[in-house]
Amino acid sequence: MKNIYLLGATGSIGTQTIEIIEKHPDAFCLKAISGYKNLDSIIEIASKFCLDLIAVKDMEDALIIQKHFPNTKVVYGENGLIELAVCNPKDKEGLLINALVGMVGLKPTIESIQINRNVLLANKESLVVGGHLIKDLLEEHDVHLFPIDSEHNAIWQMLQGENPKFIKKLYITASGGSFRDLSRAQLSDVTVSQALKHPNWTMGSKITIDSATMMNKGFEIIEAAYLFDMDIENIVPIIHRESIIHSMVEYIDNSISGLLATPDMRMPISYAMFYPEREESLIKPLDFTKLSKLTFEEVDYERYPLVKLAIKAYALGGSARTVLNAANEACVDLFLKQKIKFIDIETIVSKSVNTHKVIAHPSLDEIYEIDKAIKKEIYKKYNN
Ligand code: MG
Numbered sequence: 234m235k236n237i238y239l240l241g242a243t244g245s246i247g248t249q250t251i252e253i254i255e256k257h258p259d260a261f262c263l264k265a266i267s268g269y270k271n272l273d274s275i276i277e278i279a280s281k282f283c284l285d286l287i288a289v290k291d292m293e294d295a296l297i298i299q300k301h302f303p304n305t306k307v308v309y310g311e312n313g314l315i316e317l318a319v320c321n322p323k324d325k326e327g328l329l330i331n332a333l334v335g336m337v338g339l340k341p342t343i344e345s346i347q348i349n350r351n352v353l354l355a356n357k358e359s360l361v362v363g364g365h366l367i368k369d370l371l372e373e374h375d376v377h378l379f380p381i382d383s384e385h386n387a388i389w390q391m392l393q394g395e396n397p398k399f400i401k402k403l404y405i406t407a408s409g410g411s412f413r414d415l416s417r418a419q420l421s422d423v424t425v426s427q428a429l430k431h432p433n434w435t436m437g438s439k440i441t442i443d444s445a446t447m448m449n450k451g452f453e454i455i456e457a458a459y460l461f462d463m464d465i466e467n468i469v470p471i472i473h474r475e476s477i478i479h480s481m482v483e484y485i486d487n488s489i490s491g492l493l494a495t496p497d498m499r500m501p502i503s504y505a506m507f508y509p510e511r512e513e514s515l516i517k518p519l520d521f522t523k524l525s526k527l528t529f530e531e532v533d534y535e536r537y538p539l540v541k542l543a544i545k546a547y548a549l550g551g552s553a554r555t556v557l558n559a560a561n562e563a564c565v566d567l568f569l570k571q572k573i574k575f576i577d578i579e580t581i582v583s584k585s586v587n588t589h590k591v592i593a594h595p596s597l598d599e600i601y602e603i604d605k606a607i608k609k610e611i612y613k614k615y616n617n
Contacts, residue, residue: 319350
């Protein structure tokens with residue numbers, strides 16, 4: 234029996250994780266959840282499980298939840314997320330599932346590694362912003378970081394038993410997002426609701442917008458570089474509209490393996506939770522007779538400039554990645570609030586990265602300072 238400490242329990246990944254826990258009550262026990270401001274969902278989850286800790290965003294909400302569950306520890310704010318990550322610190326078999334959105338996930342990831350607790354990571358921003366810190370910590374601690382992101386989870390599955398010296402390239406597949414059939418000129422007047430309609434995956438709003446700009450794919454290239462210790466030029470994004478192949482590995486003899494499955498996040502989540510075992514999954518089996526075709530297109534960096542910018546930010550190193558993420562978080566939020574246009578996201582994020590003076594190895598404190606400064610500057614200019 235493994236205890237689960239779940240950050241982001243009320244979001245898309247969190248909800249699907251809970252489905253898996255409910256399906257396998259003999260394998261997992263949900264011990265702690267965070268749920269931002271979704272009080273109804275938090276109450277519903279907490280009524281079903283015997284939780285040790287609940288984390289919410291604000292103090293007022295914490296008081297409300299505490300009244301409902303007087304015997305459960307209730308915490309709030311960013312410190313509450315850290316308390317969740319290190320809840321029951323002697324529980325070495327427990328798993329932290331980090332399904333937070335944004336760089337708010339970084340500190341909980343770090344704290345969990347520091348108490349030698351394995352992390353199942355859906356929060357890619359942790360690695361984009363703090364990959365250099367996390368990499369060092371993973372070398373010091375006897376602990377693993379397992380990816381839930383579908384592309385990386387697929388690569389992780391394919392690399393089981395493979396010698397890293399035989400790996401030549403990783404192909405990260407991309408659906409192309411909600412606007413894949415529009416030209417750059419057609420992007421100028423797209424709306425928030427159009428952007429939120431992803432062709433293949435059902436996900437939260439931040440990642441759906443990141444898919445439409447393909448910032449998400451840029452982040453995933455950086456994520457893969459850290460997770461699999463690959464040179465970034467050997468990590469190739471490729472548009473695969475059907476999202477059936479979740480990613481591919483090319484070996485030095487030019488053979489390629491790909492992982493195929495119905496696009497459903499419950500597969501990668503389940504694989505990571507049961508690893509090294511496999512368990513029957515809740516997803517539909519793939520029916521090859523119903524697949525008419527699988528298509529592949531090169532990623533056009535003129536059409537999707539944020540993919541190229543992410544590769545540049547990785548090469549620039551250090552704090553350039555903090556700026557890339559901070560500017561993107563601010564811009565996606567402003568776009569969702571209809572303060573800026575869709576194409577402004579690219580312009581503002583690019584300008585922020587290109588004008589930043591890079592610090593090579595930023596500390597955690599420096600990362601937070603830069604993040605705050607960049608966001609403040611963008612909100613000041615556009616949030617009116
Ligand atoms: Mg992904």
